[in-house]
Amino acid sequence: MKQILWFRRDLRIKDNAILAHAKGEVLPIFIFDTNILNKLPSNDKRVTFIYQSVLNLKKELQSLGLNLAIFYGDPETVFQNLKVEGFTSVLCSVDNDHYAKKRDKNIASIMPLERFSDSFLIDSKEVLNKSNLPYKVFTPFYNALHYLWEANKITEFTTNQNLSLVEFNHRHIPTLEEMGFTEQPLPNFLMQDPHQLLKIFSERLANYTHYRDFIAINGTSEISVHLRFGLISPKEIFNAMRPYSESKPYIRQLFFREFYNYLLYHFPKSQFENHKPIEVEWNNNKEHFKKWCEGKTGVPIVDAAMQHLNKAGLMHNRLRMIVASYLTKNLLIDWRWGETYFAEKLLDYEASSNVASWQWAASTGSDAVPYFRVFNPYLQSEKFDKEGLFIKSVLPQLKEIDAKLLHKENGVQSNLFLNYPQQIISIKISRDRVSETFKKAHYENV
Numbered sequence: 001m002k003q004i005l006w007f008r009r010d011l012r013i014k015d016n017a018i019l020a021h022a023k024g025e026v027l028p029i030f031i032f033d034t035n036i037l038n039k040l041p042s043n044d045k046r047v048t049f050i051y052q053s054v055l056n057l058k059k060e061l062q063s064l065g066l067n068l069a070i071f072y073g074d075p076e077t078v079f080q081n082l083k084v085e086g087f088t089s090v091l092c093s094v095d096n097d098h099y100a101k102k103r104d105k106n107i108a109s110i111m112p113l114e115r116f117s118d119s120f121l122i123d124s125k126e127v128l129n130k131s132n133l134p135y136k137v138f139t140p141f142y143n144a145l146h147y148l149w150e151a152n153k154i155t156e157f158t159t160n161q162n163l164s165l166v167e168f169n170h171r172h173i174p175t176l177e178e179m180g181f182t183e184q185p186l187p188n189f190l191m192q193d194p195h196q197l198l199k200i201f202s203e204r205l206a207n208y209t210h211y212r213d214f215i216a217i218n219g220t221s222e223i224s225v226h227l228r229f230g231l232i233s234p235k236e237i238f239n240a241m242r243p244y245s246e247s248k249p250y251i252r253q254l255f256f257r258e259f260y261n262y263l264l265y266h267f268p269k270s271q272f273e274n275h276k277p278i279e280v281e282w283n284n285n286k287e288h289f290k291k292w293c294e295g296k297t298g299v300p301i302v303d304a305a306m307q308h309l310n311k312a313g314l315m316h317n318r319l320r321m322i323v324a325s326y327l328t329k330n331l332l333i334d335w336r337w338g339e340t341y342f343a344e345k346l347l348d349y350e351a352s353s354n355v356a357s358w359q360w361a362a363s364t365g366s367d368a369v370p371y372f373r374v375f376n377p378y379l380q381s382e383k384f385d386k387e388g389l390f391i392k393s394v395l396p397q398l399k400e401i402d403a404k405l406l407h408k409e410n411g412v413q414s415n416l417f418l419n420y421p422q423q424i425i426s427i428k429i430s431r432d433r434v435s436e437t438f439k440k441a442h443y444e445n446v
């Protein structure tokens with residue numbers, strides 16, 4: 001029996017389900033999938049991050065006496081070739097994303113494919129309400145996970161020590177350039193070992209609830225990119241944080257990640273459709289959308305958030321909520337447009353969290369903010385970036401501006417010497433518009 005261990009979103013050797021379940025002769029592989037890569041621009045930062053992570057994984061596997069064969073191509077072709085080489089089965093981790101499910105189904109028609117759940121704490125099939133149906137609202141779901149919370153430690157997978165590497169000649173490692181990409185600079189924290197990042201964060205854990213919403217403060221763990229690509233497992237994070245008496249609010253956020261993945265598993269259509277059965281008459285003004293993407297809406301907090309996203313591939317959670325509310329409620333643009341744009345840009349892009357969070361902001365999700373709760377971006381920036389430290393760090397032309405003006409509608413524009421765009425929409429008028437639109441969509445009846 002020659003097994004293929006297909007690493008995808010689990011680029012680690014610790015607490016890894018496929019290394020625990022594998023038996024005998026194995027070939028660990030990673031495929032740079034052309035179906036995904038061909039759609040990305042040559043300066044995509046994620047490809048640089050994944051590339052470096054894959055090379056690290058190769059070294060880690062070598063330390064276990066194994067190795068990693070790295071392919072560049074269409075997974076179907078790769079597996080057809082591997083079948084000819086006498087491989088009999090594939091082990092990989094579960095991925096609920098639409099494309100991943102389709103791809104896995106195709107591969108399973110070439111050779112038996114066994115998927116293990118290890119990118120999330122729970123197996124979505126196993127958590128159901130009293131009527132044996134999936135939860136749709138976070139709080140009861142969260143309460144149903146009390147058994148996890150009460151556990152001081154969740155058992156991690158242990159690597160099978162009796163694995164041996166199949167003799168296979170695949171030494172070539174495709175370069176980024178061969179795949180059509182150029183190496184991109186990445187923020188320092190991404191270069192750090194995620195276990196080290198968590199350790200440093202644990203010293204700030206007690207302040208998490210207090211600081212996590214303040215944009216210019218380093219109040220969160222910044223672990224989402226490592227977690228997305230599985231450089232650390234959610235169990236490892238849980239086990240590292242659970243012993244701290246102040247860990248509950250942090251673990252609650254990890255459970256949000258679980259919830260969103262759970263929703264995508266049970267309601268796969270929600271990746272593309274409103275979860276609530278409503279038809280919203282979106283305005284979908286292309287010029288407004290372009291200005292939102294480029295960070296030229298005339299609202300300093302929105303512009304700074306979007307320009308930072310475009311440059312760094314990162315966005316603070318509070319900013320994600322502000323720009324998502326602004327796009328869907330003030331500009332009345334379909335959440336799918338924003339979701340797609342985030343998918344292109346976010347280093348930590350994860351379909352489940354992104355889709356559910358956008359549906360939350362747009363009031364179309366299963367557990368969403370009510371449509372009449374529209375964030376006022378100026379009040380938000382006043383509260384969460386009072387001194388304008390974040391805004392000024394991204395928009396240097398506003399450096400000398402009195403911070404109070406940043407938090408006032410048309411405040412910055414009152415300075416005639418500044419070259420700053422006019423607001424593309426009035427906050428008050430757009431609030432009234434969204435309210436009318438959702439009433440017409442019979443939101444109250446769902």
Ligand SMILES: Cc1cc2nc3c(=O)[nH]c(=O)nc-3n(C[C@H](O)[C@H](O)[C@H](O)COP(=O)(O)OP(=O)(O)OC[C@H]3O[C@@H](n4cnc5c(N)ncnc54)[C@H](O)[C@@H]3O)c2cc1C
Pocket residue numbers: 212220221222223224225227228253254256257260315316317318320321324342346348349350351353354355357358361
């Ligand atoms: C519109 C919108 C889109 C989003 N898109 C994504 C996405 O594509 N990928 C993604 O990982 N997160 C997404 N989030 C959730 C959240 O913004 C990020 O997980 C968080 O900013 C990551 O920073 P951190 O690791 O410092 O978080 P911390 O506050 O340190 O939280 C620890 C971990 O808990 C999870 N988490 C925290 N908050 C949330 C949340 N609200 N929803 C789900 N999981 C959460 C993340 O895995 C995070 O890494 C989105 C939120 C919004 C409002």
